[in-house]
Amino acid sequence: MSDVQKAKPAKSRAGEGGFVNTPLRQRLKEALLRRIIGGHYDPGERLVELRIAEEFGTSQGPVREALRELEATGLVTNIPRRGTYVAEVMSSGLREIYTVRGALEEQATRIVTSRRCCDIDALQRATDLMREAALASDIHGVIEHSVTFHRTIMEAAGNRLLLNIWQSLQIETRTTITMLTEGLDLVEIADSHQPIVDAIRSGDAELAAREAREHQDYFEHLPVPVGSKLDADPAVPAKMR
Numbered sequence: 001m002s003d004v005q006k007a008k009p010a011k012s013r014a015g016e017g018g019f020v021n022t023p024l025r026q027r028l029k030e031a032l033l034r035r036i037i038g039g040h041y042d043p044g045e046r047l048v049e050l051r052i053a054e055e056f057g058t059s060q061g062p063v064r065e066a067l068r069e070l071e072a073t074g075l076v077t078n079i080p081r082r083g084t085y086v087a088e089v090m091s092s093g094l095r096e097i098y099t100v101r102g103a104l105e106e107q108a109t110r111i112v113t114s115r116r117c118c119d120i121d122a123l124q125r126a127t128d129l130m131r132e133a134a135l136a137s138d139i140h141g142v143i144e145h146s147v148t149f150h151r152t153i154m155e156a157a158g159n160r161l162l163l164n165i166w167q168s169l170q171i172e173t174r175t176t177i178t179m180l181t182e183g184l185d186l187v188e189i190a191d192s193h194q195p196i197v198d199a200i201r202s203g204d205a206e207l208a209a210r211e212a213r214e215h216q217d218y219f220e221h222l223p224v225p226v227g228s229k230l231d232a233d234p235a236v237p238a239k240m241r
Contacts, residue, residue, distance in 0.1 A: 102216030134186035
């Protein structure tokens with residue numbers, strides 16, 4: 001049996017929405033996210049690759065990759081020759097990511113609008129697909145199309161450094177964390193992208209830049225998700241709950 005077959009797909013409160021097709025590394029990362037955010041692991045607790053791999057019936061490689069991505073978000077810390085530990089303080093680092101991301105996307109949106117070099121149809125398609133996923137309670141679909149939406153703008157700006165810094169923020173992982181916040185309205189989240197599309201289409205660069213920045217400002221001020229019902233996720237072995 002392969003690693004992908006052995007690792008059970010995680011479900012979210014908002015529905016699994018095709019999660020079975022998500023790569024093993026991503027499934028492990030999301031399961032670990034739920035554990036960390038749900039308080040299953042204590043701050044400062046060591047995350048042992050071998051133990052996690054045994055729990056999920058997989059090899060250590062995908063676990064190592066998942067932990068590496070989580071480290072980039074500040075959720076975990078790797079200490080050379082000692083191992084990987086849950087971060088002692090997470091909320092400030094998570095909010096700082098949105099501050100930086102907002103500045104990057106504001107500038108990229110200003111560039112693509114003034115140059116009229118962004119594929120508006122692609123943005124609208126991503127927004128529409130996001131809304132469809134939200135209506136179906138498909139949290140993974142919302143995440144996928146949201147990342148596609150923002151990546152389209154960043155790539156269209158044609159600034160390699162801007163794009164590289166944006167990618168270094170682990171956008172997909174941070175978006176997943178955000179979606180675990182209690183009480184989020186997925187349809188409202190999807191619809192919040194439409195003003196950016198409309199502003200870029202209008203050709204008003206400053207309006208578009210402002211819409212892009214305010215979009216990220218909203219997420220920056222969301223509460224960090226903690227203690228949610230996600231710690232009852234069936235993907236987490238019963239002995240570990």
